[in-house]
Amino acid sequence: MRTLVVYYSLTGKTELVAEAIAKVLNADIRKIKEARKRRVPFGFISGGFAAMRKKGCKIKEMNLNLDYHLIFLGTPVWGSKPTPAINAFISKADFKDKKVIIFVTMGAIGDKSAIKIMSDAIELKGGKIINSFAIKTGGIKDEKIFKQGEDIGRQYRNK
Numbered sequence: 465m466r467t468l469v470v471y472y473s474l475t476g477k478t479e480l481v482a483e484a485i486a487k488v489l490n491a492d493i494r495k496i497k498e499a500r501k502r503r504v505p506f507g508f509i510s511g512g513f514a515a516m517r518k519k520g521c522k523i524k525e526m527n528l529n530l531d532y533h534l535i536f537l538g539t540p541v542w543g544s545k546p547t548p549a550i551n552a553f554i555s556k557a558d559f560k561d562k563k564v565i566i567f568v569t570m571g572a573i574g575d576k577s578a579i580k581i582m583s584d585a586i587e588l589k590g591g592k593i594i595n596s597f598a599i600k601t602g603g604i605k606d607e608k609i610f611k612q613g614e615d616i617g618r619q620y621r622n623k
């Protein structure tokens with residue numbers, strides 16, 4: 465089974481989860497990169513506001529092909545919403561008849577509304593959400609975050 469992991473990550477936590485899932489499933493992995501580098505503090509603040517208004521942003525050109533049996537799509541939660549970068553990816557890619565598993569990382573809260581917004585947007589584009597996962601990263605050691613990603617991946621091994 466061909467599996468793809470696509471993710472956006474600003475500070476590396478979502479990346480840990482994405483890499484763990486890809487490792488366990490021997491999946492292809494792609495990082496969504498913003499066209500403009502976000503700097504502390506203004507890039508973070510403006511990003512939070514853009515996320516809260518469900519905006520997209522400019523992302524670097526990337527492979528948008530989703531010709532896989534299963535697609536994991538991951539983002540941090542910003543202001544209880546998905547990030548502008550993941551919004552931009554969802555608006556560009558063709559999800560018709562694609563099986564999608566959403567994963568989000570967050571300090572502590574906001575996963576449910578972020579997952580709902582992503583699910584709605586993907587379903588509007590013809591995709592099918594088959595599951596979703598939320599991983600808390602606030603005060604959690606990187607090894608534990610990575611392990612949670614491995615646990616998610618293991619659930620889809622040999623499926």
Ligand SMILES: Cc1cc2nc3c(=O)[nH]c(=O)nc-3n(C[C@H](O)[C@H](O)[C@H](O)COP(=O)(O)O)c2cc1C
Nearest residue numbers: 473474475476477478540542543544570571572573
């Ligand atoms: C602009 C911004 C907004 C955030 N908003 C939330 C939030 O609403 N709820 C939350 O629990 N964490 C929030 N966080 C924390 C991140 O979701 C969390 O640290 C995440 O795991 C970071 O993922 P990353 O390292 O892949 O970028 C926010 C972080 C940033 C930079």
